[in-house]
Amino acid sequence: MSSIWENYKTDNAYDELMFAEYQPRAVSHTLCQYLNTLNREDIDKRKTAAELAILEMGITFTVYSDEGNIDRAWPFDIIPRIIDAREWKIINKGLKQRLTALNCFISDVYDQQTFIKENLIPQEIISSSKNFRKECVGIKPKHNVWANICGTDLVRDKNGVMYVLEDNLRVPSGVSYMLENRIITKRVFPELLQDIEILPIDDYPTQLHEMLCSIAPNPNGKPQIAVLTPGIYNSAYFEHAYLAQQMGAQLVEGSDLIVDDDDCVYMRTIEGHEKVDVIYRRIDDDFLDPEVFRKDSILGVPGLMRAWKAGNVALANAPGAGVADDKVVYAYVPEMIRYYLNEEPILPNVETYLCSNPDHLDYVLKHLAELVVKPANESGGYGMLVGPHATAKEVEAFRKVVIGNPRNYIAQPTLAISTSPTLCKNKLEPRHIDLRPFILQGENTFVTAGGLTRVALKKGSLVVNSSQGGGSKDTWIINMETN
């Protein structure tokens, strides 16, 4: 019997489960003990079972370039990633703190702009941000919360410190995969889940529903909630349908909605027009309302902004919230926490060089081959440079791009982000991972127990996005005290 741990070598990075060869950390002790009882054949059977479950449950994501086959099975690694509940408690607090400060900031940006007036952030960073929407100035969403749903990406460096890599405040996705991953794990390792106390995650749809109710224009009665999707060709369509189903909400497309002369939003139903109170929109600001934003948008609803401004419908996230989802603005979040909350940040930022700052730009251009350079406003891992993994030619090409538009780029040191044992051809190898917890804020604030762990399945790769060869893992927050 050959062990699945054969030749498992933690490289330079921090490994989430192992101290060193064959030395599990305290949190992963039970899991490793269990995995030791399995031979390669056993583990292969479980992997196949998981793949089959994913196919049958139809857990998919869509890749635009794939011709003919629009949905792909979700790549899932059956070996979970584990975090101690004691550590999680601190992270949870840090995430709440961060989103609270971010929401204070967005409210301020569209109101008094005191943060700018006190010179804590240069005015031109805001005015040049393509996610700053002048149409939103003066609006006051309920509870002063603009970003109701946030997906914050966390990474752990060599020394085991957890950093915030970015805050996704526009339309963060991935939460359905987090939920489905747990369902699959329950099917694949039922005996294991019995023995370990893992914090449950399946109340997310309930929490989301409650949060959306809490922002409804009229708090009395049962608000009509709709999830607005761009449609089946969107990469996250599966998730939109899943969340609507789990919340018992309506899944709608732009053409299902109309804004009437009374500035209220209605759905076209078989019984005629029916009023909608809260829209969880999964469409970018740009496409939301052709009357206000892009005129050519066929995904949105003409008049939606009118209805929102009149206070007749709640939109989550609020239009304009993306102003804080900008990798340049990111650099100022620790200052926001100090300024608005009068607290020290619990979760640190990754050191960030702003190419708009001439000194920083100078440093970045000199050290391009060592840094990770990212566009300020992209998501999905597109358009970035990982210096140490790029060819000299790619680095030079990127240099030109950065010089051409410095405001649009930031750079960070290439972190040796942590690894976790991952099944590769029926044995385990370390692969780099990150973590995206989801934070909800309405009347109250809620953080998922764990989140979506994404894993770069290619050896040595640091890019975890599913559109770029990434997969995912179930994330276990384990209560050690009672184990």
Place this chain on the structure above:
Amino acid sequence: MLSRSAERLYWLARYLERTENIARQVNVHMNLLMDLPKDVEMGWQHLIQINGCKDAFYSRYSSTQERNVTRFLLTDTTHPGSLLSSLSFARENIRTSRELMPDEAWRQVNELYLYSNKQIDAITNRRSRVLFLNEILEGCQRFNGLLSGYMSHDNAYRFIRLGRNIERADMTTRILELGSILLSEARSPSARQYENILWMNILQSLNALLMYRRHVRSRIKDDDVLNYLLLDEALPRSVNCCLFEMADAIQSLPNHNQLPEKLAELQDYVKSIDTRQTTQTQLRVILDHLQSRLGVLHAQIAKHWFLNSTQDQYQSSSKTEEQNPA
């Protein structure tokens, strides 16, 4: 309930019923081939004929040999009316209506689709084709059973009933058409003696043989069979019964306006068909007419409840075909 959702559920049911019906057609044809002696000329071209897809067929294949026709009808995904295309449209519709259905319903359709995709090569062989067709029939029945037991019998369910029964009525007329064509083409007197076998197979293809024996209690003969399949009030696949199911669903749907009257007219028309007085040619004209009236009914349903501004790409091709039967 959203108009879009109503439309998707209606089409989901139609496509799934169509999937099942194509399987039935091919099944009955294979059985006939095995039962009839060699000198009775009976080719595969009739299946193309009754489905009104001659042009589509000849643009892809040159001859109506078994291999070509079965591939075209079962697994050719370039043909929007094939079994596999219908199943994949059904899957696409349910994938986009998951919030309205029990989860098991989605899984049932998804699994059937995944299974079918693996059988594409197997269908060239008769034996594995029989197994495949049985699996399809059972899978579709499981789906219907699952909905009847798991799903609230609400408006969403009514649109499923509507789609299922309009498609079913249409298919019954097509299977009767097949019988009629075969009869008039059986030129030799020796073939005439196999009429009985032909009608038995027709009944069997609609799961109606035993019911016929119990209810009609006569020997199997053409006008009795035709009457039974058109007019019986209890057989789930008789045209009359399908219309009754639709009338029942429409009655409970909101804003049905004039539709119940329209449906009543259609029911009266069906009841007035006198199979004892018609020649085979006249019968085929009647069946054709019935099919176009079902097409008109579909258009009325769509106008009433669906989102008429949108037409999903994957549905439009079949919709057009739907309204131009042969």
